[in-house]
Amino acid sequence: MSADSADFDMFVIGGGINGVGIARDAVGRGLTVGLAEMNDLASATSSSSTKLFHGGLRYLEYFEFGLVRKALIERETLLEAMPHISWPMRFVLPWHASMRFESDTPTSKLLSTVMPWMKGRRPSWLIRLGLFMYDHLGGRKFLPGTSTVDLRTDPAGAPLQDRFEKAYEYSDCWVEDSRLVVLNARDAAQRGARVLTRCRVTSAERGRGREGRLWRVHLAHEDGREETITARALVNAGGPWVANIIHGALRINSSEGIRLVRGSHIVTKKLFDHDKAYFFQGEDGRIIFAIPYETDFTLIGTTDREQQGEDPGKPKITDAERDYLLDFASNYFKRPVTAEDIVWTYSGVRPLYDDGAKSATAATRDYVLSLDENGAPLLNVFGGKITTYRRLAESAVEKLGHYFPGTGKNWTSGVALPGGDFPVDGVPNLIAKLQEQHPFLDDYRAGRLVRAYGTEAEKVMAGAKTEEDLGRSFGAYLSEREVRWLMEREFAMTAEDIVWRRTKLGLRMSADEIAALEAFMTEERARSIGAAAE
Structure with a gap:
C-alpha cells in the first residue's frame, strides 16, 4: 500500500518492544512505516524485565484470568518463532505449612471470609488448584505440566533450607528481552520500515486545511540534523514517557495516565548448580524469582515500587530494595545471600495503565489502546507485558485498520524472527x-x-x-x-x-x-x- 500524500502510513514513537512489534506487524501488512527511538532500542523498560515469557501465575490471585489465558497461549507461539533467544524453563515453587502471607488479594480476602482459620495462608490445595488452572487455561504444545517434587531427594532441594521438603514444579519460558526488541526492529527494517535510533520526536501536530488528515512530525537526530515527516497515523508507544508525549510533544489534553512502577533486580554469583528457576513466596504477599543467568550467575527479582518524581530513564535500585531482595532470597536458601554476592543490578520502570488499583503490585499488567480520532488518528499505548507484545501489536494495527482499507491480515503468529528458523529443540x-x-x-x-x-x-x-x-x-x-x-x-x-x-x-x-x-x-x-x- 502506498502513501500518496504522506511519507508514511504509520509513524511509531518509541523503540521498546511495543513500538517495534507494532512497526513489524504494520509493515508486514503492506503499510509504509517509520519509527523513532530517542535512545538505543530497548534502552529503558524493555531491557530491564525479569526476562520471562510467562502467563503470570500470581495474577490468578487477582482474578486476571483473561490476561493469564492470553499470555499462556502466546507463550508457546513466541517460543516457536524465536527458539534461539527463548527456551523452556522449569520453575520450582517450595511450600511449607508454616508459611504465612499477609496479602490483600481478592483470593486471600475470599479465603479468609469462607475459611477464617486460613487467614494469611495459601494452603497447599490452593496452590495446586492455581497450577492446575495455569496448566490448562492456555493449553500446552511443548511445555510439560506441573509435578510434585520431593526436595529431600531432588537436586532442586539441595540449596534450600531443610524446612522445605515439598515443592511444585511448573513450566514457563525464558527470553532475552533486549534481543527480542532488536530482532523485531531488524525484521521490520528488512521488510521496508525506516527505523531511526537516537532520534527524538520534538513535536508533532495535526495538519490544517488540505493536510488536515496528516500528522507533521518533527525529528531531532543525535548528530544535530532536523527533519520533518508526514504520516497518516501516529502511534505513541513511548512506554514510561507515553503521557509526557501526549501532553508535551503533542500538546493534547488527556485525562488518561500511567502508573510508573519500578522493578529492580540483582545479579549474584551463581547460587545453585542446576538449570531450574525458583519461585519464592514472601510473607508480604509478593513473590520473587531466582533464575539461572548467563551460565555463571543468578538473577533475583523483582520489586514493585512506585517511581514518583524521578526520571523514568534513569531508575536505580535503592538500598531498601537491594536489602529486600537479599532478605527474601535468604529466607529460602541455606547460605544467606549477601551484598558481597552481588555483581550487578538493574532497574526498569513499568508504565502500567492507571486503573486505580490500591497498590503497585495489584495494578493491572494488561494493555490499553486508546484511539484519538479528533483529526488524523493517534493511538496511545498504555501498559502491556513482554509476553503479550505480539498480540498488542496485532490489536494496535487492527484498531487503525479502517484508516487503511485493503491492509493485510494478521501474519506474525508462527513467523520466525531473524535466526529463529529452526525447531524448538534444535x-x-x-x-x-x-x-x-x-x-x-x-x-x-x-x-x-x-x-x-x-x-x-x-x-x-x-x-x-x-x-x-x-x-x-x-x-x-x-x-x-x-x-x-x-x-x-x-x-x-x-x-x-x-x-x-x-x-x-x-x-x-x-x-x-x-x-x-x-x-x-x-x-x-x-x-x-x-x-x-x-
Whole structure:
C-alpha cells in the first residue's frame, strides 16, 4: 500500500518492544512505516524485565484470568518463532505449612471470609488448584505440566533450607528481552520500515486545511540534523514517557495516565548448580524469582515500587530494595545471600495503565489502546507485558485498520524472527554444526553464539578457520567480527549497546576492555560517516 500524500502510513514513537512489534506487524501488512527511538532500542523498560515469557501465575490471585489465558497461549507461539533467544524453563515453587502471607488479594480476602482459620495462608490445595488452572487455561504444545517434587531427594532441594521438603514444579519460558526488541526492529527494517535510533520526536501536530488528515512530525537526530515527516497515523508507544508525549510533544489534553512502577533486580554469583528457576513466596504477599543467568550467575527479582518524581530513564535500585531482595532470597536458601554476592543490578520502570488499583503490585499488567480520532488518528499505548507484545501489536494495527482499507491480515503468529528458523529443540544440533565448521569454538562460545544469533551464527562466523580470522578481541571472547555484525545489522552504536543489551558480556569484561570497545566503535562510526560523505 502506498502513501500518496504522506511519507508514511504509520509513524511509531518509541523503540521498546511495543513500538517495534507494532512497526513489524504494520509493515508486514503492506503499510509504509517509520519509527523513532530517542535512545538505543530497548534502552529503558524493555531491557530491564525479569526476562520471562510467562502467563503470570500470581495474577490468578487477582482474578486476571483473561490476561493469564492470553499470555499462556502466546507463550508457546513466541517460543516457536524465536527458539534461539527463548527456551523452556522449569520453575520450582517450595511450600511449607508454616508459611504465612499477609496479602490483600481478592483470593486471600475470599479465603479468609469462607475459611477464617486460613487467614494469611495459601494452603497447599490452593496452590495446586492455581497450577492446575495455569496448566490448562492456555493449553500446552511443548511445555510439560506441573509435578510434585520431593526436595529431600531432588537436586532442586539441595540449596534450600531443610524446612522445605515439598515443592511444585511448573513450566514457563525464558527470553532475552533486549534481543527480542532488536530482532523485531531488524525484521521490520528488512521488510521496508525506516527505523531511526537516537532520534527524538520534538513535536508533532495535526495538519490544517488540505493536510488536515496528516500528522507533521518533527525529528531531532543525535548528530544535530532536523527533519520533518508526514504520516497518516501516529502511534505513541513511548512506554514510561507515553503521557509526557501526549501532553508535551503533542500538546493534547488527556485525562488518561500511567502508573510508573519500578522493578529492580540483582545479579549474584551463581547460587545453585542446576538449570531450574525458583519461585519464592514472601510473607508480604509478593513473590520473587531466582533464575539461572548467563551460565555463571543468578538473577533475583523483582520489586514493585512506585517511581514518583524521578526520571523514568534513569531508575536505580535503592538500598531498601537491594536489602529486600537479599532478605527474601535468604529466607529460602541455606547460605544467606549477601551484598558481597552481588555483581550487578538493574532497574526498569513499568508504565502500567492507571486503573486505580490500591497498590503497585495489584495494578493491572494488561494493555490499553486508546484511539484519538479528533483529526488524523493517534493511538496511545498504555501498559502491556513482554509476553503479550505480539498480540498488542496485532490489536494496535487492527484498531487503525479502517484508516487503511485493503491492509493485510494478521501474519506474525508462527513467523520466525531473524535466526529463529529452526525447531524448538534444535539448539544442540546448531551448536554441534557450528563447532564442526569452526573447531576453535568451545562449548560456551558456540552456545552463546547460537543462543544470540540462531541460524545466523554461521553468517557471523562465515569463513573463520582460526581465532585470528575473527579480528581483534575485546575481552570475554567478543570479537571484532561480532562487533561489526552488531553495528551493521543490529543498530548498535556504543559499547553499552553491545555489552549490556545486544549481549550481557559486560558481566565478564573489565572497564578498560569496555572503554577500548567504545573507542573502536567511535572510530568506526566516524570512518563510516566520512565514507558516506565522499
